[in-house]
Amino acid sequence: MTEKDFIPQENLNYPKKGKVAYKAPSNIALVKYWGKKENQIPANPSVSFTLDACATRTTLTYHQKEDKSDFCFDLFFEGKPKEDFKPKIETFLKRIERYLPYLREYHFTIETSNSFPHSSGIASSASGMAALALCLLEIEKEATVNQDSDFFDKKASFLARLGSGSACRSIKGNLVQWGEHEGLENSTDLFGVNYPNKVNDVFKSFHDTILLVHKGQKTVSSTVGHNLMNGHPYAASRFVHAHTNLAALEAVFANGDLNQFINIVESEALTLHAMMMSSTPYFILMMPNTLNIINAIWTYRKNTQIPVCFTLDAGANVHVLYPESYSKEVMAFIKTELVQYCENGHYICDKVGNGAKKIELK
Ligand code: PMV
Numbered sequence: 001m002t003e004k005d006f007i008p009q010e011n012l013n014y015p016k017k018g019k020v021a022y023k024a025p026s027n028i029a030l031v032k033y034w035g036k037k038e039n040q041i042p043a044n045p046s047v048s049f050t051l052d053a054c055a056t057r058t059t060l061t062y063h064q065k066e067d068k069s070d071f072c073f074d075l076f077f078e079g080k081p082k083e084d085f086k087p088k089i090e091t092f093l094k095r096i097e098r099y100l101p102y103l104r105e106y107h108f109t110i111e112t113s114n115s116f117p118h119s120s121g122i123a124s125s126a127s128g129m130a131a132l133a134l135c136l137l138e139i140e141k142e143a144t145v146n147q148d149s150d151f152f153d154k155k156a157s158f159l160a161r162l163g164s165g166s167a168c169r170s171i172k173g174n175l176v177q178w179g180e181h182e183g184l185e186n187s188t189d190l191f192g193v194n195y196p197n198k199v200n201d202v203f204k205s206f207h208d209t210i211l212l213v214h215k216g217q218k219t220v221s222s223t224v225g226h227n228l229m230n231g232h233p234y235a236a237s238r239f240v241h242a243h244t245n246l247a248a249l250e251a252v253f254a255n256g257d258l259n260q261f262i263n264i265v266e267s268e269a270l271t272l273h274a275m276m277m278s279s280t281p282y283f284i285l286m287m288p289n290t291l292n293i294i295n296a297i298w299t300y301r302k303n304t305q306i307p308v309c310f311t312l313d314a315g316a317n318v319h320v321l322y323p324e325s326y327s328k329e330v331m332a333f334i335k336t337e338l339v340q341y342c343e344n345g346h347y348i349c350d351k352v353g354n355g356a357k358k359i360e361l362k
Contacts, residue, residue: 052353
């Protein structure tokens with residue numbers, strides 16, 4: 001497929017008005033996307049667990065308007081108008097207009113809310129952009145007779161990617177792969193796909209407890225971080241490294257070897273932050289408590305042999321990953337030893353989920 005496949009061919013009969021709602025989850029990368037080319041094309045492939053509890057719910061109400069010269073929308077976040085989100089949405093609409101040519105024909109009311117607390121340091125752009133892309137694409141679906149659901153999912157992921165790269169991994173569940181990678185069937189830079197190869201059952205119910213080390217705004221945005229990979233002294237070898245880790249994970253996904261899983265996933269998290277620390281200008285998003293948690297996990301794992309590990313996204317919070325069969329023990333460990341490192345003792349219990357869902361409106 002090419003991006004041209006997402007441009008509607010014919011003049012469709014779009015609905016005059018309507019209302020649609022979607023819930024889209026967040027995701028956590030195991031092999032990280034860090035560095036991009038033009039048009040949100042990733043510099044290396046990535047793979048993620050789709051989450052379940054951390055999600056954005058978006059309702060889109062739309063009606064055709066007379067003046068079609070500009071985009072027109074009102075935005076409500078958790079019930080209140082949110083002017084400072086509008087420029088990001090406007091940029092998104094401009095980027096996807098080529099693929100949804102009707103956007104200027106409507107007035108939109110976008111009402112959105114997150115299941116996770118506002119400014120918890122959890123990236124809401126992945127779930128937020130995925131939910132909005134799904135709602136906007138639904139208008140095309142309304143106008144199309146028998147639209148193929150596989151095409152719909154691919155196009156939703158393709159559009160979400162143009163809002164925030166990692167958002168393309170928030171449409172489907174439970175392991176999603178994005179970015180061309182030799183040997184992985186149907187892998188593409190254009191959108192996320194269900195991981196195509198064998199997946200051991202242990203990964204289908206993995207837990208992710210997110211420890212909220214720092215709930216405030218990040219000091220460096222991921223947009224800035226991605227751009228710092230241009231001209232980065234270790235960029236070329238990092239991109240090769242991501243391919244190597246993805247290839248190694250393929251065997252692990254199939255055979256359920258948790259020791260190997262831990263080695264790859266923790267190395268990916270630390271490599272991501274090593275890239276930040278060796279950028280020009282350099283920066284650090286981890287905090288002292290991020291390291292305290294990592295060290296406590298390593299000690300606990302050594303002492304108990306329980307296969308629990310961590311990963312990080314572009315921030316200070318720690319995602320604690322473990323199989324369902326150890327959830328009792330690991331939760332007890334988190335409560336007694338790790339919660340002390342969380343801001344106000346806050347953490348979120350999540351696990352692998354099945355992807356975005358349309359919400360039936362009454
Ligand atoms: O989707 P973005 O542009 O916010 O980038 C996300 C980057 C990481 O979360 C650090 C890694 C990833 O693959 O999700």
